[in-house]
Amino acid sequence: MVAAIRAGEPRSARVQWHAPWGQQFPTVRGSAGFQVVLQGSCRLIPLDGGGAPIALNVGDVVFLPHGSGYALADSPSTPLTEPVCDPLNDPRFEDRYASASVGRTGQDGSQEVTVTLCGGYQLDPSRAHPLLADLPEIVHLPARLGHSRELRAAVDLLGGELDNPRLGVDTIVPALLDMLLLYILRAWFDEQSERGTTSGWAAALGDKAISAALHALHRDPAFPWTVETLGTRAGLSRAAFSRRFATLIGQPPLTYLTWWRMTTAARLLRESDASIGEVATRVGYTSEFAFAAAFKREYGTAPGKYRRQN
Incomplete structure (x- = not known):
């Protein structure tokens, strides 16, 4: 699902901040961003719709699935005087694979340093997956001993590659960024399950019957699926499967x-x-004409024209 909704290449950078500092990150439609605190501490200040500052410490991960605007600062009282930063378009992050550490010198010469790992994913705004739509504006995953070991490992590997890029970095960093996104989603869904607050897609992915059907149709969209065959994969009757799927997935x-x-x-x-x-064949259509008609209904343009424009 993540591979299908991503567009373009993700970017990431290891950034050093010297107190006092404050940096705004704008609202970017069709993107998702993350911040990981590698050293020191800071505050995340929501900019869209307000909200209380969130204290971030070493190992904390923040994911912003809807591209909401926010700021990072050493303290909530520090003025946000730095220029607006957008990791997907800022020229300082132009080299999306190699080290892109950015230094900030405090006005008073302070050497109190916070190091963050930041990055952004470009998404197709016309195909926002309902899995991401179910997430809140800000997903905060505090560091907890023994929790989300895979996520911590991905952070360590990505930070190491950005700090000391070597042979193969062009392949390794994009793969690690995809891994990081998946581990963030896993950690969030696991937390919801632990709290007993799952709903929507979180509940669907935790439901063995519905997740089995989703896995089947995602893996093989060309198969001539029917509600009955999907229900069989789920181990449910046609009617029971249809009701449960629609309740959890929303359609x-x-x-x-x-x-x-x-x-x-x-x-x-x-x-x-x-x-x-x-x-057409790979997505389950035996007729190119039928595929073109279905595609045009969905995208408002013919497949060939879509390809040329994109």
Whole structure:
């Protein structure tokens, strides 16, 4: 699902901040961002809709799935005088794979240093997956001993590559950024499950029956799925499966299947040289004409024109 909704290359940087400091990160539609505190501490200050500052300490991870504006500062009282920073467009982060450490010198010469790992993912705003739509504006994952070991390991590996880029960094960093995003989502869903507050997609992914059906249609969108065959994968009757799927996912099974097929088709048109006929076959259409009609209903343009524009 993450691969299908991502667009372009993610970016990341290891940043050093010298107190006093304050940095604004603007609202960026069609993006998701993260911050990890590697050293020291700071405050995250929500800018969209307000909200109380969040204290961040070493090992804390913050994920902003909707591209909401925020600021980081050494203290809530520090003026946000730094220029606005956007990791996806700021020229200081232009080298998206190599080390992009940015220093800040405090006005009083202070050597109190905070080190953060920041980054951003470009998403397709027209295909926002409901999994991300269910997440809050700010996901805060505090560091807790023994929790989210995979997430901590990914952070350590990514920080090491940005601090000391070596042979193969062009391949390693994008892979680590994808891993980091997945581990953030895992950690969030695990926390919701521990608290007993799961709903929507979090509940769907924790439901063995529905997650089995989702895994099947995600893995093989070309299969001629029906509500009955998906129900069989889920181990439920047709009616019981349809009700449970619609309750947890928010739409009927075949409606979601069509959405997934069109999302997959768009990614193939953007990222591969497969012919339109091949794309149609890979997402479950035996007729190129039927595929083109379905694609145009979803995107408002023909597949060939979509490919040329994207």
